[in-house]
Amino acid sequence: MADTDDPRRGYHDIGGKDYGAIDPNATEMKPWERMSTAISNALGAAGRHIYVTDETRRAREQMGEPLYSDLDYYERSTESMKIILVEKGLFTEEELEDRMKEIEQRMAEARE
Amino acid sequence: MAEERGTHEHDHDHDHDHDLTFQPNIEDSDPSRYELMTYAMRELLMERGHLTPEELRAAQEKVESLEKSDGAKVIAKAWTDPEFKQRLLDDGNSALAELDIDAGAAKMTVVENTDDVQNVVVCTLCSCYPRAVLGMPPDWYRSKSYRSRVIIEPRKVLSEFGTEVPDDMTVRVHDSLADLRYLVIPRRPEGTDDWTEEQLASIVTRDTMVGVSNPTAS
Numbered sequence: 001m002a003d004t005d006d007p008r009r010g011y012h013d014i015g016g017k018d019y020g021a022i023d024p025n026a027t028e029m030k031p032w033e034r035m036s037t038a039i040s041n042a043l044g045a046a047g048r049h050i051y052v053t054d055e056t057r058r059a060r061e062q063m064g065e066p067l068y069s070d071l072d073y074y075e076r077s078t079e080s081m082k083i084i085l086v087e088k089g090l091f092t093e094e095e096l097e098d099r100m101k102e103i104e105q106r107m108a109e110a111r112e
Numbered sequence: 113m114a115e116e117r118g119t120h121e122h123d124h125d126h127d128h129d130h131d132l133t134f135q136p137n138i139e140d141s142d143p144s145r146y147e148l149m150t151y152a153m154r155e156l157l158m159e160r161g162h163l164t165p166e167e168l169r170a171a172q173e174k175v176e177s178l179e180k181s182d183g184a185k186v187i188a189k190a191w192t193d194p195e196f197k198q199r200l201l202d203d204g205n206s207a208l209a210e211l212d213i214d215a216g217a218a219k220m221t222v223v224e225n226t227d228d229v230q231n232v233v234v235c236t237l238c239s240c241y242p243r244a245v246l247g248m249p250p251d252w253y254r255s256k257s258y259r260s261r262v263i264i265e266p267r268k269v270l271s272e273f274g275t276e277v278p279d280d281m282t283v284r285v286h287d288s289l290a291d292l293r294y295l296v297i298p299r300r301p302e303g304t305d306d307w308t309e310e311q312l313a314s315i316v317t318r319d320t321m322v323g324v325s326n327p328t329a330s
Contacts, residue, residue, distance in 0.1 A: 015236030015287065016264045019256035022272055026250035029175075032147040037248070038171035039154060042163055045217055047171065050162065053290045057238060073239060073254040075146040082149060091156045099152035100145075107143055 011065040033074040040081050051084050059083040181247035182213055183295070184316035188309040191300045197224075204295060208245065215244045218290065224297040225323065229282045232270065232323035233294040234262045240288035242295050246318055253322065263287060273324040296321050301329040 029037075043050045059080035060068065071079060086093055143151075157163040186208065190197040200207040204220030220242060223231040235241065236259050241249035252258050262269045266283045270276070277283055286294040298320040304312060315327040 012237055014256055014260040015234075017256075017260040018264075019260045022252050022255060022257040022261070022269065024252050024273060026252065029248060030147075032143075032150045034172060034175050035154065035168075036146070036150040038168055038175050039150070039157065039163065041174065042167045042171040043157070047167065048162065057290055060238060071146075073251075075144075078146045078149055078153075082153065085153070085157075090160065090162055091153075095156060096149065096152050099156060100148040103151050103155070104143065104148055 010061055011068055012061050030074075036074060036078045036081070040077060043081075043085075050088065050090070055084050056080040175248070178243055178247040181245060181318065182211070183242075183245045183247075183318065183321050184313040185309070186211060186213070186245060186295075187297055187316045187321065188312035190297050191312055192309055197297065200297070213244055215242070215293075218293050220245075220293050220295060221286070222295045222297060223284070223286065225299045225326070227281075227299070229284055230270070230275075230277050230323060230326075231294075231296045232262060232266055232283060232285045233288060233296060234259060234285060235288040236260070236263055237287075237289070240290055240293060242293040245295055246321055250318065270324060273319065275325050296323040298323075298327050301327055303329040 040056070041047060044056075045052045056077065057080075060076055063076075063079060063083065067079065068076065082096065085091065086096070154163070154168065158165065158168075186200070189211070190200050196207065196210070199210070200222045201224060204222040205215045207222075208215045208220065218240075225231055234253075239249050239254040239259070241253060243249070258269070263285050266285050267277050270283070288294055298316065300312070301315070304315075315329065317325070317327070319325040320327045
């Protein structure tokens with residue numbers, strides 16, 4: 001049997017470990033999850049070719065174990081897309097955080 | 113989920129093109145960090161010409177269409193047309209292209225369940241999945257529990273899905289990669305000899321094409 005605690009294994013490399021019981025329920029995609037997937041597809045290999053799948057996979061494997069474990073699937077793919085787009089200079093972290101605050105405010109106002 | 117983030121002041125002096133400003137459907141709850149990030153990326157990318165509204169709409173339609181997957185039709189055709197099945201097993205991508213299904217750049221390997229072999233698909237490293245045929249992967253396929261355990265104790269995992277594999281049957285677990293995807297042709301149940309392709313497709317579920325369960329004629 002493979003040594004599942006081999007320190008050379010990346011945190012994403014979890015085959016053979018035991019993460020417990022499987023919840024067989026499947027949920028529908030949330031609208032933002034669908035949008036994030038669509039943006040990623042439009043920019044990726046089948047679209048503008050700004051990046052290829054292996055680059056976002058690499059970002060997932062480098063984002064660090066705490067964040068990787070903390071995020072769910074679509075959060076992880078959104079985070080990895082962000083890492084690559086910032087790396088490629090399409091926008092900066094600060095520009096993105098600023099815009100997120102602005103949108104949050106806009107949505108809060110619209111709810112009132 | 114990580115919601116904490118330093119708050120830095122900034123002024124709102126940049127103009128927005130309002131055609132590009134996104135107004136999501138109003139929800140009762142506050143948006144999550146990654147929901148906001150998605151909307152913010154969308155706006156910045158559009159303002160800077162990296163994404164057009166048309167491109168995004170087309171990509172969203174594509175994701176929605178994938179959610180209603182074509183996989184069952186592919187399997188029903190494979191069950192009723194042995195030559196098609198052989199082409200599917202020989203070269204998944206080009207056989208799927210015959211049905212106007214673009215399997216994408218990754219190699220699509222098709223494996224067949226027989227009386228002696230039960231095939232099961234996983235992606236231990238992430239969640240690679242044959243989206244072109246099966247749509248988006250279900251939650252359990254993406255879960256650490258499934259990814260970690262199915263390669264080491266597949267019979268136990270299958271039994272948790274209600275699938276008991278006889279001891280004399282081989283279980284083959286296929287670990288997917290970014291460049292290599294798998295699709296399982298389930299065993300055609302007995303008593304379906306006179307069924308139409310449409311009837312056959314109706315018993316082929318997503319889980320049977322991942323290999324964690326088997327179709328039944330009832």
